[in-house]
Amino acid sequence: MLDIAVIRKQPEFVKERLATRHGGDEAHINEILALDEHRRKALAEVESLKALRNKVSREIGALLGQKKLDEANAMKAETKNLGDKIAALDKQAVDAESGRDALMLRLPNLPHGSVPLGKSAEDNPEVRVHGEKPDYTFQPKSHVELCESLKLVDFARATKLSGSGFLLYTNWGAKLERALIQFMLDLHSTEHGYTEVSPPFMVGEQCLVGVGQFPKFKDQYYGVAEGDVAANLGKLYLIPTAETPVANIHREELLKVEQLPIQYCAYTPCFRGEAGAAGVGTRGMIRVHQFDKVELIKVVKPEAGYDELERMVANAERILQLMGLHYRVISLCTGDMGFGSAKTYDIEVWAPGQGSYLEVSSCSNCEDFQARRMNLRFKDADGQNKFPHILNGSGTALARLFVALVETHQQADGSVLVPEPLRPYLKTERITP
RNA sequence: GGAGAGGUGGCAGAGUGGUUUAACGCGCACGCCUGGAAAGCGUGAAUACUGUAAAAGGUAUCGGGGGUUCGAAUCCCCCCCUCUCCGCCA
Incomplete structure (x- = not known):
């Protein structure tokens, strides 16, 4: 499997090297990059929501410790639907990742620079x-x-x-x-x-x-x-x-x-x-x-x-x-x-x-x-x-x-x-x- | 195949719903101390993803997966592995 970081940074180089093989595989690079982009976007969003949830949960714990039941219950109600949002975004990130990786697994290796160019x-x-x-x-x-x-x-x-x-x-x-x-x-x-x-x-x-x-x-x-x-x-x-x-x-x-x-x-x-x-x-x-x-x-x-x-x-x-x-x-x-x-x-x-x-x-x-x-x-x-x-x-x-x-x-x-x-x-x- | 006991960081070992950002200890790295060491004191230390010019920061990971919950090492369900004993076999 190629390094996704290399594909991100040097997509044109990767495409050129892939094209020296049988050809055709380089076509998938753009698709991989799009899925990767989508994954990272969803990830950033879902992780900040998780950070929020962690923070609120700690606060609820603290309130319960101080016997402030009403305030704690109010906060619980507020965060009630956070879980659903997180689950939905999580799925997006996971789906994008598995889609990306499925394509990556079908991508051959890049030839070393010393390998002669040729078709057959x-x-x-x-x-x-x-x-x-x-x-x-x-x-x-x-x-x-x-x-x-x-x-x-x-x-x-x-x-x-x-x-x-x-x-x-x-x-x-x-x-x-x-x-x-x-x-x-x-x-x-x-x-x-x-x-x-x-x-x-x-x-x-x-x-x-x-x-x-x-x-x-x-x-x-x-x-x-x-x-x-x-x-x-x-x-x-x-x-x-x-x-x-x-x-x-x-x-x-x-x-x-x-x-x-x-x-x-x-x-x-x-x-x-x-x-x-x-x-x-x-x-x-x-x-x-x-x-x-x-x-x-x-x-x-x-x-x-x-x-x-x-x-x-x-x-x-x-x-x-x-x-x-x-x-x-x-x-x-x-x-x-x-x-x-x-x-x-x-x-x-x-x-x-x-x-x-x-x-x-x-x-x-x-x-x-x-x-x-x-x-x-x-x-x-x-x-x-x-x-x-x-x-x-x-x-x-x-x-x-x-x-x-x-x-x-x-x-x-x-x-x-x-x-x-x-x-x-x-x-x-x-x-x- | 049957029965039982277990699985938590490098090791060992607490922890049965909320300051656990996983205690205490050992080992490790660095520093202080010392003539040098030991002891003592202090600091640091996992992996992956994400993020950034680089940092900082964020998320996840207590065998694995799923569930309950605002919140799970902890409660529930399924599975796996290891050890001991028995059976079977080459």
Whole structure:
């Protein structure tokens, strides 16, 4: 959520920055300002009435203390209808506020000044490239062929169980998936300074609102059950990413500045509706309704946000380097960035069998956009309460990493060579049928 | 799931309709005092919104919501959480 104070003070600046995204959102600024104005007007009025009521009530109390019953009763009669006026104005203020906030929640973040201007993925500049496309003395197979010949994934039976877009890993496929998860968690938690956590896979709506998935993109997620009525959670949703539970861990807290930076890594499955995804990438493992991912989350002081983003990308890159994969890092342009992000780097790994790059990581600094939505603050050294920057990045997403790995390291005989750092986990050097 | 006891500021703990703008205490910050400390004395200290050039000021917050009243920490209703015991379960 943007800072209403910034919208008030610099509405034209906010509109311009919003327009560099998909466009259209800037149109709501005037409406927000009008509701905000109305709210403050009603508030000023109702609060002075409340002040009056408090004053009169004290006076009545004093009169009763002095046994001046008549005077007290006279004053009671005078203030009798004050309550109704207050209630009516209160409602106006509350209505204006909830109207304003409903619009604010649908407003995306402002892009950081360093983000390239652009309309779509085609305008994303390449930041750097690691390695080269490998050469093969044979025609590299696609992961679908490899998975079938090596019996890594049973596509047909997965469809029987859950329909298209779901995977049944088998034998070495299941082991490879597990090995990759454990390898990544170990690396991030021992060498990169992240604390490993394992969160719930279902969360209440407020967590999705907190990171910006709700209310605007509600139809993309799986609602599964009514949550505890008790806890006032509303419906529970399957998490689309570990970002949803993990970034919300400290929601509604006031952190001490010494607690920062907070760094978490977490493995979770991710569930996505991917509405209308039929077509490109439907076959195989590129786009599925459930996939595994190791996610990185940071909560940091605002002044550290962008340095930490660079470090996070480097942490994710390290995985691909150790897996011996060729990849490129791109900087998303204003028009291609996600809702909550102020700046995003994507990492795309080369998949020889596809002849294309696959997005396996997306690292974003959301600045204080999410912290505001979840009311997460910290008390700075100067005693001020401030919103921290919250960053999230995949480190990395599975399924696609799996694809790149088997396609890159496939051999002429149809086997797949396991990268050195993964061998202690998989307990083999080579995957054969 | 059942029964009971609780929920008040950083902590602890009074307060059953009106000088409570939440007592007393501990802890905290600053000042005085001291050679330095302790003790003592004094002052200050929550969060949000609003307001202002900045202040001052105003409103709300005693687990949450609603109600009664001129006025609610206090009375009424609903809900939540914590603790203890019992049951059930992996």
